[in-house]
Amino acid sequence: MRDTFYVTTPIYYVNGAPHIGHAYTTVVADALRRFHSLRGRRARFLTGTDEHGLKIEREAAARGMKPLDFATENADRFRALWPLLGVAPDDFIRTTEARHIAGVQKWWQTCAARGDIYLGRYKGLYCVACEGYKTEKELLDGGLCPVHERPVETLEEETYFFRLSKYQDALLKLFRETSFIQPETRRNEMIAFVEQGLEDLSISRTSFEWGIKVPGDPRHVVYVWFDALFNYRTALEADPALEAFWPPTVQLVAKDIVRFHTVYWPAFLMSAGLPLPETVFSHGYLLSAGRKTSKTPGQGGPAAVSYTTNPAKLVGALGADVLRYYLLRDVVFGNDSEFQVPNVIARARAELAETVGNLLNRTLPFVTRVFDGRVPSVDAALCGEREAELVAHGAKVAVDSGALWETFAHHRAIELCLELARLGNQYFDTQAPWKLAKSEADRARLGTVIAHVLAVVRTVATMLAPVIPVKAAAMLGQLGLQLEAREGHDAWPAALTFVPADTVIAPGEPVFLKYDAKTEAELLAALKADAPAVATPAAPEAPKVDAPVAEIAFDDFAKVDLRLGTVLSAEKVPKKDMLLKLSVDLGEAAGPRTIVSGIALAYKPEALVGKQVVVVANLAPRDFGKGLVSHGMLLACGPKESLGVATFDRAFAPGTRVK
RNA sequence: GCCGAUGUAGCUCAGUCGGUUAGAGCAGGGGAAUCAUAAUCCCAAGGUCGUAGGUUCAAGUCCCACCGUCGGCACCA
Numbered sequence: 001m002r003d004t005f006y007v008t009t010p011i012y013y014v015n016g017a018p019h020i021g022h023a024y025t026t027v028v029a030d031a032l033r034r035f036h037s038l039r040g041r042r043a044r045f046l047t048g049t050d051e052h053g054l055k056i057e058r059e060a061a062a063r064g065m066k067p068l069d070f071a072t073e074n075a076d077r078f079r080a081l082w083p084l085l086g087v088a089p090d091d092f093i094r095t096t097e098a099r100h101i102a103g104v105q106k107w108w109q110t111c112a113a114r115g116d117i118y119l120g121r122y123k124g125l126y127c128v129a130c131e132g133y134k135t136e137k138e139l140l141d142g143g144l145c146p147v148h149e150r151p152v153e154t155l156e157e158e159t160y161f162f163r164l165s166k167y168q169d170a171l172l173k174l175f176r177e178t179s180f181i182q183p184e185t186r187r188n189e190m191i192a193f194v195e196q197g198l199e200d201l202s203i204s205r206t207s208f209e210w211g212i213k214v215p216g217d218p219r220h221v222v223y224v225w226f227d228a229l230f231n232y233r234t235a236l237e238a239d240p241a242l243e244a245f246w247p248p249t250v251q252l253v254a255k256d257i258v259r260f261h262t263v264y265w266p267a268f269l270m271s272a273g274l275p276l277p278e279t280v281f282s283h284g285y286l287l288s289a290g291r292k293t294s295k296t297p298g299q300g301g302p303a304a305v306s307y308t309t310n311p312a313k314l315v316g317a318l319g320a321d322v323l324r325y326y327l328l329r330d331v332v333f334g335n336d337s338e339f340q341v342p343n344v345i346a347r348a349r350a351e352l353a354e355t356v357g358n359l360l361n362r363t364l365p366f367v368t369r370v371f372d373g374r375v376p377s378v379d380a381a382l383c384g385e386r387e388a389e390l391v392a393h394g395a396k397v398a399v400d401s402g403a404l405w406e407t408f409a410h411h412r413a414i415e416l417c418l419e420l421a422r423l424g425n426q427y428f429d430t431q432a433p434w435k436l437a438k439s440e441a442d443r444a445r446l447g448t449v450i451a452h453v454l455a456v457v458r459t460v461a462t463m464l465a466p467v468i469p470v471k472a473a474a475m476l477g478q479l480g481l482q483l484e485a486r487e488g489h490d491a492w493p494a495a496l497t498f499v500p501a502d503t504v505i506a507p508g509e510p511v512f513l514k515y516d517a518k519t520e521a522e523l524l525a526a527l528k529a530d531a532p533a534v535a536t537p538a539a540p541e542a543p544k545v546d547a548p549v550a551e552i553a554f555d556d557f558a559k560v561d562l563r564l565g566t567v568l569s570a571e572k573v574p575k576k577d578m579l580l581k582l583s584v585d586l587g588e589a590a591g592p593r594t595i596v597s598g599i600a601l602a603y604k605p606e607a608l609v610g611k612q613v614v615v616v617a618n619l620a621p622r623d624f625g626k627g628l629v630s631h632g633m634l635l636a637c638g639p640k641e642s643l644g645v646a647t648f649d650r651a652f653a654p655g656t657r658v659k
Numbered sequence: 660g661c662c663g664a665u666g667u668a669g670c671u672c673a674g675u676c677g678g679u680u681a682g683a684g685c686a687g688g689g690g691a692a693u694c695a696u697a698a699u700c701c702c703a704a705g706g707u708c709g710u711a712g713g714u715u716c717a718a719g720u721c722c723c724a725c726c727g728u729c730g731g732c733a734c735c736a
Binding site for chain 2: 013015050053055122124133164183184185186188189190191192193196198199201202203223224225255256257258259260263264330332336337343346347350351353354355357358359360361362363364365366411412415418419422425426428429430432433434435437509510512513514516
């Protein structure tokens with residue numbers, strides 16, 4: 001293993017505020033960085049923001065801002081979040097910084113000199129309304145744009161291409177022969193993807209301006225992936241001393257951007273003549289859709305409650321370490337996971353407070369009362385089978401847990417720490433130090449027992465330091481210790497590590513909060529998705545008001561046939577998080593209509609049955625695939641997670657015209 | 660449709676090269692103890708390992724089919 005470690009997160013697109021998914025990736029990166037630092041490696045952790053592109057240009061224009069000002073505003077929200085989470089990147093790069101722009105242009109020229117970039121024409125099916133290209137597969141029958149249901153046109157545009165096709169074989173070899181892509185399932189997908197053939201990649205645009213100018217051809221801006229991906233490299237280039245970190249040890253990505261990081265990116269690097277990252281690890285999603293329902297038949301079960309996923313709010317209520325613990329311990333790294341606040345609390349209570357914290361709390365009083373606040377020594381003559389077992393197990397856990405971290409199985413590494421803490425509690429119970437403390441004759445034996453328990457606490461706290469840095473330091477502090485991570489010194493325990501005899505302990509308040517029923521109820525109330533923002537005044541999203549639409553004549557309005565309808569039934573559309581399939585009675589002889597509506601994030605199907613809604617009745621049918629066709633549209637407003645459907649304050653016959 | 664992954668206790672997950680009565684934590688049940696934030700410890704219960712076949716002395720593990728779930732099938736980040 002190299003003695004340097006370099007971890008990156010994706011650079012986040014600044015078209016919105018950070019959410020729990022960003023927090024997740026970044027917390028994992030931070031923990032990995034801390035783990036490797038603890039092992040004495042020279043470690044570096046990079047995150048940042050991706051700030052170019054049409055979306056930013058437009059969004060900024062809609063607010064009457066300059067793109068850079070808009071991007072800065074959002075970039076600052078990301079930057080401000082990390083300290084709240086105990087996340088400490090070594091560098092934060094923005095794609096709008098001079099160092100990055102210069103770097104991208106340099107690497108562009110390098111690839112061009114290599115013969116891998118050429119000017120050509122991109123021919124595609126263009127939807128004027130979307131201002132974007134469509135693939136044939138996503139078009140509706142008759143070649144209509146799926147969004148606007150209007151014909152697309154074939155359009156040709158001048159663009160620079162990257163000779164991606166040239167790297168097909170090299171990529172396949174890379175995928176097949178190394179663990180470049182993890183986990184396995186992503187690797188298989190990418191092998192299948194590359195096997196079906198790679199076309200050259202369009203890497204410039206002329207349709208917008210907010211980007212890095214192509215060297216020597218300022219009509220073009222560098223397309224987002226050639227721009228963004230190079231951040232991992234350009235961030236190291238200002239200081240020659242940082243060259244040692246290249247290539248990245250591991251690059252974390254969410255599974256939606258695996259292809260860009262495992263196909264395009266290594267191809268760019270091969271072209272640029274740079275060594276490739278060792279691993280690109282794709283983690284899963286944190287799901288928060290609250291689609292959980294009781295599985296107990298016959299029982300409705302408690303209604304699913306959805307909780308906030310705003311990271312700042314969560315941290316405000318729970319604290320950074322509790323949230324970090326959950327993200328690193330409960331989520332199987334690589335798998336999707338349901339993010340549920342009650343689970344966060346349950347983990348923290350059972351594992352941190354009651355198992356690890358309590359082991360510390362129940363031990364320190366003996367040191368204070370019996371040994372005058374100084375850690376007792378071990379009397380080897382008084383050690384028996386139980387002690388040997390504890391020591392052996394501690395060594396095994398330390399070694400195995402470290403190994404699991406190295407292979408991105410930190411969730412299991414943490415579980416081993418818990419196992420050791422439980423063993424400590426068992427040992428404590430069987431040795432019953434409170435009995436030994438009653439007789440002066442047992443003093444040496446008591447000291448030996450206490451010293452062993454403290455060793456367990458120390459070892460566990462040290463191994464949890466990458467996960468819960470503040471709490472781990474607090475535990476070690478009560479033991480009179482400090483965690484020192486410095487380069488060249490492996491501070492990860494290789495065995496059960498005793499606290500030196502005579503160390504002066506510093507007992508204090510319990511390190512972990514007690515989540516009793518009352519505290520839990522309060523927390524849950526404060527973290528409900530619709531709880532008033534009083535709990536933590538995390539800046540609420542400024543309500544966005546859509547730009548006014550051009551004036552129309554009354555006759556134009558009259559073309560829209562709005563009707564009142566009664567919802568007869570509603571069900572989720574499988575695999576489509578946002579969609580509900582409704583059966584709506586419009587009083588028509590032909591019977592109720594099927595209407596598909598993108599309101600599933602805000603409404604449960606059963607909540608809509610019987611409701612009277614406003615329907616655009618003469619809208620052309622829209623095909624959602626798999627035989628699902630929508631005949632009309634519901635009127636609604638608001639953000640998609642909390643929108644409201646239009647309705648009236650009194651009932652009318654289905655089919656009544658709305659005007 | 661094609662390709663891939665996955666299905667183990669109520670929940671979340673382990674289960675190595677096929678090898679004894681399939682494991683852990685949490686939740687629920689019973690008990691012990693009183694050092695500790697009522698925190699701990701012990702015991703019992705809980706499984707047709709998705710279904711049906713096959714290979715084998717032996718299958719959770721290997722093979723085939725089917726079912727369920729999730730994902731991938733390029734310029735959309």
